[in-house]
Amino acid sequence: MNTKQQLILQLLSAIENLYQIKVEQIEIQSTRKEFEGDYTLVVFPLIKSLKKKPEDIGQEIGDYLLAQQQIAAYNVVKGFLNLSLKDSDFLLNFDQNVNNPTYGLATAGENAKTVMVEYSSPNTNKPLHLGHVRNNLLGYAVAEIIKASGANVIKTQIVNDRGIHICKSMIAWEKFGNGETPETSGIKGDHLVGKYYIEFDQHYREQIKTLMSQGMTEEEAKKQAPIFLEAQEMLRKWEANDAEVRALWEKMNTWVYDGFEETYRRLGVDFDEYLYESNTYILGKDLVEEGLANGVFYRKEDGSVWIDLTEDGLDEKLVLRSDGTSVYITQDFGTAVERFKKHKLNELIYVVGNEQDYHFKVLFLILKKLGYDWADHLEHLSYGMVDLPHGKMKSREGTVVDADDLMQEIYETAKEISEELGKLDGYTQTEKEKLYEIIAMGALKYFILKIDPKKRILFDPKESVDFNGNTGPFIQYTYARIQSLLRKETPQKMDWTNLQLSLLEKEILRALNDFEETIQKAAKELSPAIIANYVYDLVKLFNSFYQNTPILKFEDERTKHFRLNLSLMVANTIESGLRLLGIGVPERM
Numbered sequence: 190m191n192t193k194q195q196l197i198l199q200l201l202s203a204i205e206n207l208y209q210i211k212v213e214q215i216e217i218q219s220t221r222k223e224f225e226g227d228y229t230l231v232v233f234p235l236i237k238s239l240k241k242k243p244e245d246i247g248q249e250i251g252d253y254l255l256a257q258q259q260i261a262a263y264n265v266v267k268g269f270l271n272l273s274l275k276d277s278d279f280l281l282n283f284d285q286n287v288n289n290p291t292y293g294l295a296t297a298g299e300n301a302k303t304v305m306v307e308y309s310s311p312n313t314n315k316p317l318h319l320g321h322v323r324n325n326l327l328g329y330a331v332a333e334i335i336k337a338s339g340a341n342v343i344k345t346q347i348v349n350d351r352g353i354h355i356c357k358s359m360i361a362w363e364k365f366g367n368g369e370t371p372e373t374s375g376i377k378g379d380h381l382v383g384k385y386y387i388e389f390d391q392h393y394r395e396q397i398k399t400l401m402s403q404g405m406t407e408e409e410a411k412k413q414a415p416i417f418l419e420a421q422e423m424l425r426k427w428e429a430n431d432a433e434v435r436a437l438w439e440k441m442n443t444w445v446y447d448g449f450e451e452t453y454r455r456l457g458v459d460f461d462e463y464l465y466e467s468n469t470y471i472l473g474k475d476l477v478e479e480g481l482a483n484g485v486f487y488r489k490e491d492g493s494v495w496i497d498l499t500e501d502g503l504d505e506k507l508v509l510r511s512d513g514t515s516v517y518i519t520q521d522f523g524t525a526v527e528r529f530k531k532h533k534l535n536e537l538i539y540v541v542g543n544e545q546d547y548h549f550k551v552l553f554l555i556l557k558k559l560g561y562d563w564a565d566h567l568e569h570l571s572y573g574m575v576d577l578p579h580g581k582m583k584s585r586e587g588t589v590v591d592a593d594d595l596m597q598e599i600y601e602t603a604k605e606i607s608e609e610l611g612k613l614d615g616y617t618q619t620e621k622e623k624l625y626e627i628i629a630m631g632a633l634k635y636f637i638l639k640i641d642p643k644k645r646i647l648f649d650p651k652e653s654v655d656f657n658g659n660t661g662p663f664i665q666y667t668y669a670r671i672q673s674l675l676r677k678e679t680p681q682k683m684d685w686t687n688l689q690l691s692l693l694e695k696e697i698l699r700a701l702n703d704f705e706e707t708i709q710k711a712a713k714e715l716s717p718a719i720i721a722n723y724v725y726d727l728v729k730l731f732n733s734f735y736q737n738t739p740i741l742k743f744e745d746e747r748t749k750h751f752r753l754n755l756s757l758m759v760a761n762t763i764e765s766g767l768r769l770l771g772i773g774v775p776e777r778m
Contacts, residue, residue, distance in 0.1 A: 190281065190282060191281060191282065191286070191701075191702040191705070192278050192279050192281050192698065192699070192702050193217065193228065193699075193702045193703070193706075194702075195278070195281055196217065196228055196272070197215065197217055199254060199257075199259045200215055200217070200230055200250065200254075203250050203253045203257075204250065206253070207249055207250065207253055208238075208239055210238055210239075212235070212238075215230060215234070215235075216230070216231040216234060217229065217230055217231070219699055219703075220271050224264070224266060224271050225262075225264055225271060225273065226262075226263070226271030226273050227272060227273055227274045227695065227699060228271075228272050228274070228699075229269050229270065229271050229272070230247070230269070230270040230272065231268065231269060232246050232250075232268045232269065232270055233268040236268075243268035244265055244267065246270075247263075247265035247268070247270035248265055250270055251263035251264075251270055251272070254272070260273060260274055260275070261273045261274060261275045276687075276688060276689060276690045276695070277686070277687075279694075279695055279699070280685045280688065280690075283685065283754070283758075284682050284754075286701070286758060287680075287754050287755075287757055287758045287761075289761075290761060290765075291765075292704065292705075292758070292761060292762065292765070293337075293704035293707075293708060293762065293765060294337045294705075294708065295337060295338055295339030295705070295708070296339065297336070297339055297340060297341045298339065301339055301340050302340050302341070302535035302536065303340065303341040303342075303343065303532060303533060303534050303535050303536075304332075304335050304340045304341070304343070304534070304535060304536040304538065305342075305343045305344075305528060305532060305534050305537045305538065306328055306331055306332040306335070306342060306343070306344055306345070306538045306540065307328070307345050307346060307347065307537070307538065307540065308324055308325060308327065308328020308329070308331075308332075308344070308346060308540035309321060309324060309325050309328060309453075309460070310346045310347045310348065310349060311346075311348065311349065311449065312349040312350075312354060312355070313348060313349065313350045313379075313441075313446075314354050314355050314357065314382060314383065314445075315358075315379065315382065315383035315386050316377070316379040316380050316383050316448060316452070316591045316592065316593060317379070317452050317592040317593075318590055318591055318592055319577070319590040319592065319648070320542065320574065320575055321592055322456065322575070322592050322595065322633070322637065323572060323575050323646065324541070324572070325453070325456055325458045326633075326638055326717075326770075326771065327540050327572055327638070327717065328458070328540040328570075329344070329457070329459075329771050330634075330638055330720075330770045330771055331538065331540065331570065331715050331717060332344045333768075333769045333770075333771070334711045334712050334717060334720060335712045337712070337769055338708055338709050338711075338712035338713075340535075340712075343461050343462060343532060343534075344459065344460045344461045344462070345461060345463070345464065346460055346462075346463060346464070347465070347469060348446075348463060348464070348465050348466065349466050350442055350465050350466055350467050351427070351466050351470060352466075353420055353424050354386070355438070355442075356423040356424045357386055357390075357393075357420050358382050358385045358386040358389065359385075359420075359423060359434075359438060359441055360416065360419050360420045360423050361385035361386070361388040361389035361392070361416075362382070362385040362437075362441065363437065364416075364419075365388055365392075366385060369381065370444070371444050371447070371448075377448045377451065378443070378444030378445055378446075378447045378448035379445045379447075379448030379449055379452070380448065380591070380593070381444060382441050382444055382445050382448075383591075389416065393414055393417055396410075396415060397411055397414050398410075400413060452592050455593075455630075456592065456596070456630075456771075457630060457771045457773075458771065464524070466520070469520050469523070469524050470515060470520050471515070471523075472519075472520055472523025472524050472527060473508075473515055473520055473521070473522050473523025473524070473526075474509070474515055474519065474523070476519075476522060476526065476559060477494055477508055477509050477515075477519060479559070480508075480559055481494065483559075483560075485555075485558050486508060489511075491511040492511040492512075492513075493507060493509060493510055493511040494507070494508050494509035495507055495508065496508060496555060496558070498551065498554060498555075503547075503550060503551055503554065506518065506551050518551060518552055518555070521548075522552060522556050522559070525537060525556060525561075525567070526556075526561065529561070534563070535563075535566060536566045536567075536568065537566070537567050537568070538567075538568045538569075538570055538715065539567070539569050539570065540570045541569060541570070541571065541572075542571070542572055542574060543571040543572060543573055543643070544574075545569070545571070546571050549569035549571075552567075553567050553569075570642060570715050571643065572642040572643065573642070573643060573644050573645035574646075575637070575645075575646045575648050576646065576647050576648070577647070577648055577649075578647065578649055595633070595650070596629065596630070596633065598650055599629040599630075599632055599633050599653065599654060600625055600626060602629070602654045603625045603629040603632060603654050603662070604621075606655075607621075607624070607628065610656065624775055624778065627665070627773045627774070627775050628654065628662050628665060628775070629654070630772065630773065631661035631662060631664075631665050631767070631773065631774075632653040632660060632662055633650075633653060633661075634661065634771055634772050635653070635660060635661030635664065635721060636648065636652070636653035636660065638717040638718060638720075638721050638770050639721035639722060639725070640718055641716060641718050642715070642716060642717075642718070659722075659725050661767075663725075664725060664728050664763060665772075665774055665775055665778060666778050667728045667732060667763065668760055668763045668764065668767075668774045668775070669774070669775050669776065669777055669778035670735070670778075671731070671756050671759060671760040671763075672760065672776050672777065673777070674740065674753070675753065675756065675757060675760070677741060678741055678753060679753075680750055680754040680756075680757050681753075682750075682754075683747050683750050683751070684747075685747070688748070688751060691738065693730070693733060693734045693737065693738065694734070694738075694751075694752075694755060696730055697727075697730050697731060697734060697755060697759065698755070700723075700726065700727050701727070701758060701762055703723070704723070704762055704766070707719060707720060707723045708720065708769070717769070717770055720766050720769050720770060721766075723766060724762075724766040727759060727763065727766075728763065731756070731759045735756075738752065740752045740753065740756065741753075
């Protein structure tokens with residue numbers, strides 16, 4: 190239990206003893222800087238039950254806590270009861286929390302809920318790009334935060350490994366590749382396949398122009414271009430399980446999977462389960478039949494099956510084509526049903542860009558109409574796109590910003606800035622390279638995750654590696670500074686009775702008390718930005734403390750060791766908070 194949790198219990202007890210009513214919860218927050226106090230009770234929610242003026246309620250509760258010697262002082266400002274705590278209250282379980290590496294982090298109990306988080310889900314016709322970077326960082330961080338809030342978490346993705354877009358890369362490699370492989374070319378597997386996706390598009394455009402010059406409309410030319418017809422034929426053969434096409438498909442997909450794994454390792458994300466669209470695309474057809482029997486779906490004259498959602502403010506949606514093949518949404522509701530059945534899920538979160546908002550509204554509504562109550566526990570974490578200062582990305586034209594290239598660019602930027610600042614004198618080359626990587630990945634991840642997921646991002650690689658301001662390297666540098674301090678003298682446990690705390694020390698302890706609550710809030714709102722900005726605020730507080738408060742040079746041993754212990758707890762909390770975001774910390778910097 191920390192100081193804030195103890196105060197909440199004392200307030201609930203005071204309300205029950207004073208007014209003979211039990212209150213389930215109360216709203217308590219840090220006191221605003223313009224008022225005297227440490228924590229503030231918002232009194233307004235009690236007015237209805239107690240039939241009293243908020244000022245009177247605040248006065249009565251404050252008097253009660255003061256008489257019980259549970260606070261040092263109080264003041265009432267309208268409907269707000271500002272409470273000043275005793276210094277000893279701030280040190281509640283301090284020694285235990287300092288040495289607890291899991292402070293603030295919950296673990297899944299016997300009855301913990303199970304949450305699945307789906308993210309990444311790339312196509313196997315090109316490398317991961319900048320948009321995937323935000324998707325993966327968000328998905329991984331959300332999963333880690335939910336896990337730290339006390340849930341069981343399953344991280345998953347569905348790899349889009351089939352369809353006409355996959356065949357485009359395959360047909361281009363077959364026609365123009367001359368047997369090129371990742372080994373013979375020295376090109377990473379996913380980049381090599383992406384190269385042939387671009388190659389297909391270039392030839393496709395040329396053929397369209399030629400056909401249009403011969404009198405075809407653009408629409409006709411797109412459908413009649415020879416290379417496109419070849420890709421369509423390859424897809425037909427794939428669906429017919431043609432041995433030669435399947436062998437080529439497996440070979441090129443293996444190149445891509447190897448490339449993806451390399452990118453995931455550097456990005457620091459992982460998965461507990463992989464699904465492949467080549468296995469899931471048949472799911473959902475049985476649910477269509479059930480829906481037809483129950484009147485959820487209807488069949489048109491051409492044999493296609495639809496659902497009418499116009500009364501729900503949406504539209505009519507195709508769920509089965511006239512030839513009996515399924516569409517994406519059919520696979521999605523089929524896969525959702527399988528997942529809930531297999532894993533006994535309580536929640537399923539899809540991390541997908543906001544261009545798919547409509548798709549998920551339809552998906553969740555269809556599942557609800559099919560009678561699945563758990564459809565209320567489906568969530569679409571809809572995030573904004575990522576832009577760069579020099580424009581948008583277009584993968585078919587080869588102007589996409591590949592994730593690998595972006596990570597390397599930030600690595601080079603981190604190296605350049607670190608060398609300019611002269612921060613790594615005395616490091617071996619191996620140590621430098623390891624540190625450049627930690628700084629670069631911290632810069633990239635923090636810059637993206639500190640922003641509310643719903644907002645669009647303008648990502649500036651150079652700005653992200655700044656060692657000042659609200660950046661990953663600034664926070665990492667503060668952590669390294671504390672480690673340097675702790676190497677000079679090891680903090681000792683002492684008797685903290687009657688220890689006098691400064692305002693800054695109390696402010697830091699108050700912030701540390703908020704860590705667990707911050708994790709719970711971030712998990713509920715699916716927002717890593719809440720953790721990122723909490724860590725930044727904690728770092729700002731510590732830097733103010735470090736610059737204005739003597740630590741090692743303080744003559745009183747007890748105060749010195751309290752400050753060393755406080756620094757240690759701040760460092761541990763920074764490390765835990767950044768770890769939830771997938772960010773590493775350096776011991777030296």
